[in-house]
Amino acid sequence: xFIHEVCETTGLTRKAVEYYAMQNLIAPSVLENGYxxxxxxxxxxxxxxxxxxxxxIGTDGIRAVLEDETGEALRCLSLKAELMLERAxxxxxxxxxxxxxxxxxxxxxxxxxxxxxxxxxxxILEAFPGYYGRFICxxxxxxxxxxxxxxxxxxxxxxxxxxxxxxxxxxxxxDLKTYLIENTGSMGTAEINEMIRSVRSSVDNPEAFLxxxxxxxxxxxxxxxxxEYKSSPAYRIQSILMEFxxxxxxxxxxxxxxxxxxxxxxxxxxxLEAANExxxxxYPEAR
Numbered sequence: 001x002f003i004h005e006v007c008e009t010t011g012l013t014r015k016a017v018e019y020y021a022m023q024n025l026i027a028p029s030v031l032e033n034g035y036x037x038x039x040x041x042x043x044x045x046x047x048x049x050x051x052x053x054x055x056x057i058g059t060d061g062i063r064a065v066l067e068d069e070t071g072e073a074l075r076c077l078s079l080k081a082e083l084m085l086e087r088a089x090x091x092x093x094x095x096x097x098x099x100x101x102x103x104x105x106x107x108x109x110x111x112x113x114x115x116x117x118x119x120x121x122x123x124i125l126e127a128f129p130g131y132y133g134r135f136i137c138x139x140x141x142x143x144x145x146x147x148x149x150x151x152x153x154x155x156x157x158x159x160x161x162x163x164x165x166x167x168x169x170x171x172x173x174x175d176l177k178t179y180l181i182e183n184t185g186s187m188g189t190a191e192i193n194e195m196i197r198s199v200r201s202s203v204d205n206p207e208a209f210l211x212x213x214x215x216x217x218x219x220x221x222x223x224x225x226x227x228e229y230k231s232s233p234a235y236r237i238q239s240i241l242m243e244f245x246x247x248x249x250x251x252x253x254x255x256x257x258x259x260x261x262x263x264x265x266x267x268x269x270x271x272l273e274a275a276n277e278x279x280x281x282x283y284p285e286a287r
Contacts, residue, residue: 001038010046020049023059025066070181072130075188079134082189083121083141087114109147116157117144123164131184131192132170132241138192140258143265156260163253170244172237179233203268206275210282221285 007014020026021036026045028036038046045066052062057077064073091114094107121144124137148157172180202209210217223229245251259266280286 001043003036003038006038006043006046009043010050012046012050017046020046023063025049025059025063071185072181076125076134079137079189080122080125083118083137087118090114109149113145113147116148117141120144120157120160120164123161127164127167129170131180131187134189135192135195138189139196140265143258143262143268146262146264148261153261156257159253159257160261163249163257167250168244168248170241170248172240176233176237176240180237203271203275206278210279217283221283225285 001009003014003017006012006017010017012020017026017038021028026038026042026049028038028042030036048066049062052065057065061073061077065077068074091111094110097107098104121137121141124140125133127133128136148154229235255269259269
């Protein structure tokens with residue numbers, strides 16, 4: 001198929017098709033007479049590219065989607081779009097405040113907080129791959145609404161960015177990657193947020209959580225001591241993740257900096273520690 005036929009089929013302009021070929025997103029063959037011939041695979045990729053461009057995705061994002069066979073790139077882009085919508089809503093509220101007479105200088109810190117939140121959450125997604133990155137991004141994003149106004153907060157902000165820019169690669173053996181994709185591939189933002197809400201509920205009221213889930217917890221701890229669990233992919237992933245966090249600075253750099261940058265996160269951590277003490281008192285085998 002020649003380029004004019006490709007344009008008719010895909011709805012793309014000649015210039016666009018040539019640009020995507022130049023970016024190596026498609027690979028038409030070159031005939032002896034110099035004309036390019038586009039195969040069915042090229043046309044199908046161009047149709048996908050057309051859709052992704054209309055969704056506002058840039059060349060790098062398109063490349064990531066086309067090269068990804070797991071669907072994780074699309075899930076990550078979906079989360080980024082959701083976070084952008086949240087920021088857009090926050091900015092709309094600021095516009096409403098200005099329209100109602102609020103002083104321009106009074107909203108500068110609110111805008112800066114939105115920008116800082118965007119920087120941290122996007123860097124989390126870049127630093128931690130797959131489901132893990134999406135989970136911790138959503139977990140921490142809700143604690144990042146406060147403006148950074150003190151020297152302590154500014155120092156913590158720089159520590160977080162430095163950590164995220166230099167965190168070592170979190171790599172899993174191929175069999176564990178496959179297991180993780182198969183078991184988290186269908187999890188979108190709604191499912192992850194529901195998990196986060198469940199954790200928050202257990203932290204807010206640990207007694208009720210322990211009482212309500214007593215049977216499940218007892219069964220879990222029995223299973224956790226079994227050889228079946230200790231040889232399972234879930235156990236191996238958890239062990240690798242714990243070692244990664246322990247040696248990569250997650251616990252001794254990132255978490256302390258989050259406490260310094262966000263008063264609400266510092267309060268949450270204290271609640272988490274208190275809930276954990278009650279949990280260990282009820283289930284000492286969890287240590």
